[in-house]
Amino acid sequence: MDVLIVGSGGREYSIGYALKRDKNVDKIFFAPGNGATDDLGENIDIKDLEKLADFAKENSIDLTIVGPEDPLVNGIVDIFQDKGLTIFGPTKAAAQLEGSKVFMKNALKKYGVPTAKYIETSSIDEATQFINSMSEPIVVKADGLCAGKGVIIAKTKDEAIEASKGMLSGESFGDAGAKIIIEEYLDGYELSIFAICDGKDYIVLPAAQDHKRLLDGDEGPNTGGMGAYAPTPLVNDDIYKKVEERVIKPTLKGLESDGIPFSGVLFIGVMVVNSQPYILEYNVRFGDPECEELMALLDSPASELFLKSATGDLASANIKFKDKYAVGVVLASKNYPYGSSEPAEIIVDDIVHEDLKENTYIAYAGVSKDEDGKLLATGGRVMVCVGLGSSIREARDRAYMLVGQVHFIGKKCRMDIAYQALDKLN
Numbered sequence: 001m002d003v004l005i006v007g008s009g010g011r012e013y014s015i016g017y018a019l020k021r022d023k024n025v026d027k028i029f030f031a032p033g034n035g036a037t038d039d040l041g042e043n044i045d046i047k048d049l050e051k052l053a054d055f056a057k058e059n060s061i062d063l064t065i066v067g068p069e070d071p072l073v074n075g076i077v078d079i080f081q082d083k084g085l086t087i088f089g090p091t092k093a094a095a096q097l098e099g100s101k102v103f104m105k106n107a108l109k110k111y112g113v114p115t116a117k118y119i120e121t122s123s124i125d126e127a128t129q130f131i132n133s134m135s136e137p138i139v140v141k142a143d144g145l146c147a148g149k150g151v152i153i154a155k156t157k158d159e160a161i162e163a164s165k166g167m168l169s170g171e172s173f174g175d176a177g178a179k180i181i182i183e184e185y186l187d188g189y190e191l192s193i194f195a196i197c198d199g200k201d202y203i204v205l206p207a208a209q210d211h212k213r214l215l216d217g218d219e220g221p222n223t224g225g226m227g228a229y230a231p232t233p234l235v236n237d238d239i240y241k242k243v244e245e246r247v248i249k250p251t252l253k254g255l256e257s258d259g260i261p262f263s264g265v266l267f268i269g270v271m272v273v274n275s276q277p278y279i280l281e282y283n284v285r286f287g288d289p290e291c292e293e294l295m296a297l298l299d300s301p302a303s304e305l306f307l308k309s310a311t312g313d314l315a316s317a318n319i320k321f322k323d324k325y326a327v328g329v330v331l332a333s334k335n336y337p338y339g340s341s342e343p344a345e346i347i348v349d350d351i352v353h354e355d356l357k358e359n360t361y362i363a364y365a366g367v368s369k370d371e372d373g374k375l376l377a378t379g380g381r382v383m384v385c386v387g388l389g390s391s392i393r394e395a396r397d398r399a400y401m402l403v404g405q406v407h408f409i410g411k412k413c414r415m416d417i418a419y420q421a422l423d424k425l426n
């Protein structure tokens with residue numbers, strides 16, 4: 001089959017990398033892709049979603065997989081389905097779970113899913129009144145998409161009121177802050193749990209843990225994610241069971257009965273507090289860099305997972321994961337996440353060590369090629385170095401060995417990816 005992957009990051013590269021190893025897949029297109037995805041397939045420069053659907057139709061694309069949230073929230077699935085195309089992801093209505101935090105929180109409340117106590121408001125007086133009734137710290141969230149920046153953890157009530165004012169006035173995030181959520185702070189540890197859904201059925205993937213802060217020890221500013229690993233030993237059967245029974249099942253059932261069945265990836269941001277899972281947020285796509293590890297752990301043909309979800313046939317799928325661990329370390333450019341950096345040539349040493357060759361791969365993200373075909377680091381997060389192993393330690397060591405094989409000016413990474421798991425195991 002021929003597959004179109006929408007997106008340009010390491011997440012989309014890793015999906016392409018998994019599909020490249022799938023005998024059922026002939027050709028892979030990326031829209032728009034990056035400077036390395038054209039080694040896996042062909043990059044297509046079409047941004048308009050209607051035109052992209054026309055391209056898929058004209059080229060008899062059998063399956064389209066959407067990586068990022070923006071096209072999903074803008075209705076790419078509806079557009080493709082209207083043209084009779086098979087596409088992996090939720091419809092525009094279902095993508096509101098990520099597109100609007102107010103929609104998401106109200107859905108959690110309606111379906112009885114455990115989450116932080118909150119109010120939704122567009123009035124600064126109401127916001128101030130609620131904030132004054134809460135204990136510190138206080139979480140303030142803009143309703144709409146803000147590229148991961150719309151959440152403020154305010155240490156004091158004054159800071160929370162200031163953040164609310166900034167959002168509601170439109171100063172901080174424009175229209176995305178016209179409505180806000182104010183919620184209680186949950187103190188626990190965070191997990192990313194992914195369920196692949198087809199409107200009725202679902203498959204839960206190995207739970208992952210992301211490292212959102214820039215610096216070791218979870219210090220410094222938030223980023224898109226500096227590394228991740230899966231499966232995490234911070235999840236046991238009891239937590240998986242609670243997440244299925246209290247979160248996934250009521251959410252899918254509730255959405256279905258509201259006439260918006262959910263298909264695609266349900267990315268569940270979980271905070272575990274005293275062994276109880278609370279939902280911080282839903283996203284409607286794979287996490288990045290979590291996807292890069294999950295794709296490495298997938299033991300079934302990747303096309304089966306995506307196709308059976310897109311065609312509402314997950315009940316007949318037999319998806320297997322390797323009995324291994326994967327650790328992914330993000331290599332970022334010099335000025336990430338504060339600003340852009342000068343393009344820098346990337347040199348990857350020849351990997352002569354068989355063990356490393358077999359158990360690692362690079363998922364390229366912010367890269368482009370110059371006219372001589374040289375690979376340049378041009379984005380914030382440049383790549384993810386992924387290691388597999390029979391223990392987290394082995395996977396971590398391999399990932400860092402690979403990190404040492406890659407060179408570009410300004411290269412930086414965290415050195416403590418998977419530390420929470422290793423601390424627990426020690």
Ligand code: AMP
Binds near residue numbers: 139141187281
């Ligand atoms: P969100 O985009 O809603 O996941 O928020 C981004 C990050 O803010 C999360 O990954 C958490 O680290 C943190 N966060 C969000 N909501 C809360 C909360 N209620 N309590 C504690 N931390 C939170």
Ligand code: GLY
Binds near residue numbers: 288289
């Ligand atoms: N890694 C977190 C995210 O993709 O939102």
